[in-house]
Amino acid sequence: MSWVTKTFSSTLGRKLLMALTGLFLILFLIGHVSGNMLLFKDDGGQAFNEYAKFMTTNPAVKILSYLTYISIIGHVIVSIILSSKNKKARPVNYADSKAATNSTWNSRNMGVLGTIVFIFIVVHLQNFWAQMHWGAIPMVTYESGEFKDLYAVVNLAFSNIGLVALYVVSMILLGFHLYHGFASAFQTLGLNHKKYTPAIKFIGSAFSIIVPAMFASMPIFIYLSTLK
């Protein structure tokens, strides 16, 4: 085995992949949430639609988006490999386990949380991303040219209370995933020091509450505005 394959077949090498892909996804979330904030702009969706077009056509963004796809797929595949190794490491379970006294629920259920987040991602891509790429979307025209009216698609979608609920719940679960995952990734990378670890933990907690909350506020906002 070469050193590369050896590294990535070791548990630590795989954990490194988990952390790097996870952190990249965190960066992606930042980008994604900031862009989507344009939904709140009271301009009938122009800024948002311009942004959406930019995101699907700009070559630099293309590269980033491919990295995101790879990260998600990599993150999921490695998490499956690790989880199966972890399962095998304890073939017989305890009859009595008080794990709640030594660790948080979300840290013990990253796989479950991740899986639901994954299902959400598939639904989400189906809803908007696939529409944007291949769907029949009405067009709007601004001074700057003709755009796909994704804004309308979004508005339509979020008039459905069921979908809104799904989004909100998923964001809560993502929040849980990140509440552990954010700081965990730094620990995996070996970054644990009394000087900065408290800050990482603080930022991680804040991040995992604020960012999902921002995401969740969008469908809620839109749903409420469609009621009017």
Add this chain to the structure above:
Amino acid sequence: MNLTLKVWRQKNSSDKGGFVNYSIADISEDMSFLEMLDVLNEELSEKGEDPVHFDHDCREGICGMCSLHINGKPHGPQQTTTCQLHMRSFKDGDTITIEPWRAAAFPVVKDLVVDRGSFDRIIQAGGYVSVNTGGVPDANEIPIPKKIADEAFDAATCIGCGACVAACKNASAMLFTSAKISQLAMLPQGKVERKERAEKMIAQMDEEGFGACTNTGACSIECPKGISLTNIARMNREYFSAIVSSENV
């Protein structure tokens, strides 16, 4: 006090095993947990039944031999070794569930006794400084800052009990392995071989069938010696820097 014990009994490694309930009376709260089991075993022996086998030796919390999973926690409700747990922590009428450590890398030998040879093999893979007896420099020729010596000492206090593995949802041996890697990585004596050591010990740890680390922190909370998670971070650093810079291609 009077108690009900729900004890895992298993004749040998190939037996399926199962729980057996015993009731035991007149237990004093000054007894240690293992002394309570001694009482049970005397009673069983008198009745002609096979006593419950469990590992123990020093009964001072230092040899790391005792290893019982008590009421859902390795070494029981307190952060100490099983042998240092006292019956004061229980109350009359309690039912106490006693199980062996559960991990593929710690197969059950009999009843509550498991085989922790995998820990020895991890150390054999590199948990040492390669110096022969004799021909070493004077002890004071290697000054070591007190803070570093103390931190290395903290890592070195691991007693190899395996509670970290037992507590971890993945039966991961990261805390144990990282304690040794950390101790030697911090000290100048251990620096010479640090890359090689990290690579080999971690490879051995994987080969033994321990799980990965999800950083839940359960290991450190249940560790009777309070070995810190910073050791795992340090081990990860050691490993990542080794893989990109060691001589092993």
Add this chain to the structure above:
Amino acid sequence: MILDSKIPAGSLAEKWTKHKFNMKLVNPANKRKYEVIVVGTGLAGASAAASLAELGYNVKAFCFQDSPRRAHSIAAQGGINAAKNYQNDGDSVYRLFYDTIKGGDYRSREANVHRLAEVSVNIIDQCVAQGVPFAREYGGLLANRSFGGAQVSRTFYARGQTGQQLLLGAYSALSRQVANGKVKLYPRTEMMDVVTIDGKARGIVTRNLITGAIESHSAHAVLLCTGGYGNVFFLSTNAMGSNVTAAWRAHKKGAYFANPCYTQIHPTCIPVSGDHQSKLTLMSESLRNDGRVWVPKTKELAEKLRKKEIMPKDIKDEDRDYYLERRYPSFGNLVPRDVASRNAKYVCDEGRGVNETGEAVFLDFRDAIIRDGEDTISAKYGNLFDMYQQITGENPYQTPMKIYPAVHYTMGGLWVDYHLMTTVPGLYALGEANFSDHGANRLGASALMQGLADGYFVIPYTIGDYLAGMPYEKVGTDHEAFKQSEKEIKDKIQKLLSINGKKTVDDFHKRLGKIMWEYCGMARTAEGLQKAIGMIQELRKEFWSDVKVLGTGDELNLSLEKAHRVADFLELGELMVRDALHRNESCGGHFREEYQTEEGEALRDDENFAYVGAWKHMGDNVEEELNKEPLVFENVKLTQRSYK
């Protein structure tokens, strides 16, 4: 037989150096043709096995625990002595030598002790090179403390876990040789017999504790590093598994047993709390630096304490008897272990003991806390206080600790010569298993030193001298002698399993322990010892007709394991008593009430008893034969110890 200690000629300080040159060497290429068995992986065994493997010998290492790292050495707390003189306070090899000889009450060999002091300095170097994290000063150099009443600071320590750190160092060296393929490990394996062929040790027979398999191992030499036999008392500070079996079986194969009655009783242990007690816990001796030992002046007050009608703090200062300070004004609470222990026994015998069983005295930190503040005391002893509270449920910051003496260390053991060879050629004994360096009383922090000296720095030289004269061929384990021994062991196991009596093994062990503690403990009398011999013989008979050992021989079977060990303790116990009875003097840990000074101190008889008493096994249930190795003192003057 004349016991030849093989002490080299020449001046004390040069003996070892010259002798190293005079001993025969084994050519490096030939070392791999020899096989050495090391039984025990404590400090002595692990260091020996690793060092011999490094030299090129093929080593097999055995221990009964599941890992070599769990040997009882792991439990040592206080520290390890070495004549480094890093503190510039006047220490030297000669001073360590002198202190050890004097501390041993002049019952050890000058040459051995001097060698021990010489190599002590190498031990520290070796351990530091292995990465043992000794305590350090801010400047980065090693820290020392004074320990066990020594007048210089020569004790190296790693918090309260020195034994653990030293053992893990030796274990790591051993592990490295396992990885190198030079050491093969046999954990969970108990040595049952030494096999001798043509008068030489050529192997051992073992029982695999998991499968019960009886197996033979052949070798060119056998090293017993199997620790001490304090558990003959049932209650001691030793680990539960510590035993005499290996040494005793060797004894039965011709190795003389020396000074069995020399046992050390440690004054600061947590008292027995009831019949369920399985072992005793040592509280570090260092506590006596700040704690004051006392009992109430009157029996009446003590009685009230025992009944919990009053609390210790209710007793006024004038009603307290700080008996060590009163009797030994200059040493006070810091008198040596044997003196402190004996005095605790005296006051409790007078009915002034302070716990329910009447066997405890106070160790009080009240004054130290007032003087230095709770923070200072906690910084010094915090972990010990916590441990005490964990075990007893009492908070020593608020109420005085209760302590009582307990069996701690056995100075006696297999007789060995200067090469550490027993009276059986090719059979060596190292560490606590031998009798060698501590005389009648061991000083604090000296056992770790001796175990490592034996293993790292003595045996690698002396074994070559023997092996150089051995043929390369190994004896096959199909040899008659191995078969014979295997059969005897299987028969013995069968016998134990078939008695099917009514009493458990532990029951016998406890009763033996009580006899030993009562008659052969802190203070002994001819009358009591006589009585004990009869009692032990009776108990032994009863054991072999009424013990109940459950299960079968071919599985993990704790009661069978224990039965073997207790059977041997029952024989050793009698020998200890006989040794104590014959030694008509008091010295160190051996205190015969008939022989004391007017002030109640140990009274030696140098004219008649300045010898090592080495016993030869003459057959089962036959009285053993005493052999004497005279002790010659050319460098020190024998004096009476005084701590007034």
